[in-house]
Amino acid sequence: MKHDNKYDFTIVGAGLSGLTLGIELLRQNYKVLMLEKSKNQQRPICGEYLTPMGVQIVNDLHLEKHLTPFEVLNGMILVSPSGKRVETFFPEGRKGISLDRKKFQEDLKNVFELYGGVILFNIEINSIQYAQDQCTLKTTQGEYKTQWLIGADGRQSQTAKLSHLPSELPKQKKVALHCYLRPKNKLPRLGQMHILPKGQYIGINPINEEEVNFSLVTDYSQLKKFSSAKDLLNFWIHHQSNLSNQFDLITDQEIKTISPITRSAKRIAGPRVALIGDASGFIDPLTGEGMTTALATAQMLSKEIKKNKNIQEAFYAYEKRRKQEFIQKEFFNHILQNIIQFKNVCEVIALCLESSFKLRSIFIGVIGNIYGPKEALKKLFLRTQS
Ligand SMILES: Cc1cc2nc3c(=O)[nH]c(=O)nc-3n(C[C@H](O)[C@H](O)[C@H](O)COP(=O)(O)OP(=O)(O)OC[C@H]3O[C@@H](n4cnc5c(N)ncnc54)[C@H](O)[C@@H]3O)c2cc1C
Numbered sequence: 001m002k003h004d005n006k007y008d009f010t011i012v013g014a015g016l017s018g019l020t021l022g023i024e025l026l027r028q029n030y031k032v033l034m035l036e037k038s039k040n041q042q043r044p045i046c047g048e049y050l051t052p053m054g055v056q057i058v059n060d061l062h063l064e065k066h067l068t069p070f071e072v073l074n075g076m077i078l079v080s081p082s083g084k085r086v087e088t089f090f091p092e093g094r095k096g097i098s099l100d101r102k103k104f105q106e107d108l109k110n111v112f113e114l115y116g117g118v119i120l121f122n123i124e125i126n127s128i129q130y131a132q133d134q135c136t137l138k139t140t141q142g143e144y145k146t147q148w149l150i151g152a153d154g155r156q157s158q159t160a161k162l163s164h165l166p167s168e169l170p171k172q173k174k175v176a177l178h179c180y181l182r183p184k185n186k187l188p189r190l191g192q193m194h195i196l197p198k199g200q201y202i203g204i205n206p207i208n209e210e211e212v213n214f215s216l217v218t219d220y221s222q223l224k225k226f227s228s229a230k231d232l233l234n235f236w237i238h239h240q241s242n243l244s245n246q247f248d249l250i251t252d253q254e255i256k257t258i259s260p261i262t263r264s265a266k267r268i269a270g271p272r273v274a275l276i277g278d279a280s281g282f283i284d285p286l287t288g289e290g291m292t293t294a295l296a297t298a299q300m301l302s303k304e305i306k307k308n309k310n311i312q313e314a315f316y317a318y319e320k321r322r323k324q325e326f327i328q329k330e331f332f333n334h335i336l337q338n339i340i341q342f343k344n345v346c347e348v349i350a351l352c353l354e355s356s357f358k359l360r361s362i363f364i365g366v367i368g369n370i371y372g373p374k375e376a377l378k379k380l381f382l383r384t385q386s
Helices: 016-027 052-060 101-114 158-162 229-239 290-307 311-339 343-355 357-367 373-385
Strands: 002-012 032-035 071-073 075-079 085-089 096-098 118-120 125-130 135-139 142-151 174-181 191-195 201-206 212-219 256-258 273-275
Touching: 002 016, 016 032, 016 101, 016 290, 032 142, 052 096, 052 290, 075 357, 085 343, 085 357, 101 118, 125 158, 142 158, 142 311, 158 273, 174 229, 212 229, 273 311, 290 311, 311 343, 311 373, 343 357, 357 373
Parallel strands: 002 032, 002 142, 032 118, 075 191, 142 273
Antiparallel strands: 071 096, 075 085, 125 135, 135 142, 174 212, 174 256, 191 201, 201 212
16 A cells, blocks of 8 residues: 655654644644554553643643543552551642543544544554655555654654664563452542562552552562462462452453563654654653653643744754753652662651651652652752741
8 A cells, every 4th residue: 555645743653642742733733644553542551540740731731621531549558568558648639540541542542533633553664764855654554754753652662763763771670560450448549559578569540449450560580489470469469468458369350461661762853753752761650650751742842843943953952851851850760769679768768758748748749740859859948947
């Protein structure tokens, strides 16, 4: 099949970042094509917790009505390796959301098509030829020509590889095990983060009364000690009373395994190409903000394109801004990643959080991206002064 159709933008990947940018570019009257390798919209392996800042971005993009089917999250329960349980609530009345990503992304796909976007499923790029005035994409379903190319194709971005945008391989071999469980009893409208020994952790998100999103992040060496992913999950459900009082042991629920769970991108813009979402870098699911970053990078790039008549310059301006605006939080997240390797430090932090409501609010405010780390330090300092 040969297409003579020329597009202003072609977006590779119909995940959250791709759909969001697609909608924004259509709103700016560009002609947009989206290529997705899956046969249809999938429910990706994800904790499905949208941070308060993510909710804010959805509002800013006037897409908030698509969040109404989902339940809110008021905060987060943090559990230390020894089982100390600290309840936190997002400050300033802010809320997160428990999404069903398949439903949410199907809605966004409908909006994309309503604005005149073309989306093709079951298609993959084999090669990209860059010329001075356009790119030619050779795909499993024929050839496409586009002025500008966007890689929104996740942590293993093929767009980045084919465009020779450099990235670094993850240092640690981490793996995520994911399933949906039915809770024994109705759970509070709070997410849960259980820190386990050796830097492992479990994220829990009560999607609704019947379905809880449950994921364990560990490294391969831990997984290899068990005969199956189910045995490893059941080990923790059995041994942690904070889990066994909420869930029965897993019997026949489907468990999915995913790796890598990080991506370190060195360049996210090049001639005629830019990367957004996970393709532009993803530290780890610990703080549950990958979707927020997906939305934020899509919004940031669309704003640069709107502001800058020269799209190539907009791509480079976006690359610079993404680095500047995320640097603080990425640094904070790296520190957090290291802290959870040390059981005793986690216990001390749990004690501090337990003893101070203000500290809890500020901490969860940073996790939920309500406060930047610098702003949080300022708040902490000012409070201590008063
Ligand atoms: C275990 C785990 C738990 C997580 N929990 C949370 C959480 O609770 N909250 C949160 O905000 N984030 C969470 N995340 C992160 C979140 O899932 C991602 O950050 C987010 O999905 C990124 O969106 P994206 O659009 O950039 O990429 P993706 O959602 O990965 O979408 C990429 C799309 O591109 C398609 N694609 C890939 N390759 C190609 C190709 N070659 N050609 C065409 N299409 C292609 C894929 O099929 C997919 O549809 C979690 C991640 C993991 C691993």
